[in-house]
Amino acid sequence: MARELNTVVDALWANPMLWIPISAMAGVQLFKFIYEWIREGDFDLHVLVRTGGMPSSHSAMVTSLATAVGLREGLDSALFAVSTVFALIVMYDARGVRQESGKQARVVNQIVRELFSGQPISEQELKELLGHTPTEVIVGAILGFVYTLLVLPYFAGGR
Structure with a gap:
C-alpha cells in the first residue's frame, strides 16, 4: 500500500502539466x-487568496x-481542444459572471446601508470585488502563455 502511494505521489510531483499552471x-x-504591499504599504496576506485584480x-x-x-499533445489533439474550451469558459466567467456579481453586491450593500442608516446591522457586507475587467483577463492570459513557453522546455520531454 505504501509503495503504491509513493508511486502516485511521485507521479504527481513529476507532472509539469499540473505544476506549471x-x-x-x-x-x-x-x-x-x-x-x-508596495502600493498601499499594507502587508496583507489575504491578497494571496483574494479574487479579482x-x-x-x-x-x-x-x-x-x-x-x-x-505543446505537449499537439494543437490538433482532443486534449488541447478540451483544455482550450475549459480556459475560455473560465476566462468568460472571470470577466462576465463574477464581475456582474460584484456589481450586484455593490448595489445590495448600498441599499442595506441606506435602509439601515443609523441602526446596527449584524449582517456582513457582500464581497464586491469578485471578477475581472477584460484587460485583467487578457493580461493574465498573456502571462500564462509566455510563462509556459519559457518554463516548459526545462522539463524532460517538455515539447
Missing part, C-alpha cells in the same frame, strides 16, 4: 501581493494549462 497562478497572486491569476493558470497541453 499552478505555479503560473501562484506567481501572479504573489505579484499582486507584492504590488499591493490585475492580472487575473485564473486566466494565467488556464491559459498556461492549454498552452502546455498544446
Whole structure:
C-alpha cells in the first residue's frame, strides 16, 4: 500500500502539466501581493487568496494549462481542444459572471446601508470585488502563455 502511494505521489510531483499552471497562478497572486504591499504599504496576506485584480491569476493558470497541453499533445489533439474550451469558459466567467456579481453586491450593500442608516446591522457586507475587467483577463492570459513557453522546455520531454 505504501509503495503504491509513493508511486502516485511521485507521479504527481513529476507532472509539469499540473505544476506549471499552478505555479503560473501562484506567481501572479504573489505579484499582486507584492504590488499591493508596495502600493498601499499594507502587508496583507489575504491578497494571496483574494479574487479579482490585475492580472487575473485564473486566466494565467488556464491559459498556461492549454498552452502546455498544446505543446505537449499537439494543437490538433482532443486534449488541447478540451483544455482550450475549459480556459475560455473560465476566462468568460472571470470577466462576465463574477464581475456582474460584484456589481450586484455593490448595489445590495448600498441599499442595506441606506435602509439601515443609523441602526446596527449584524449582517456582513457582500464581497464586491469578485471578477475581472477584460484587460485583467487578457493580461493574465498573456502571462500564462509566455510563462509556459519559457518554463516548459526545462522539463524532460517538455515539447
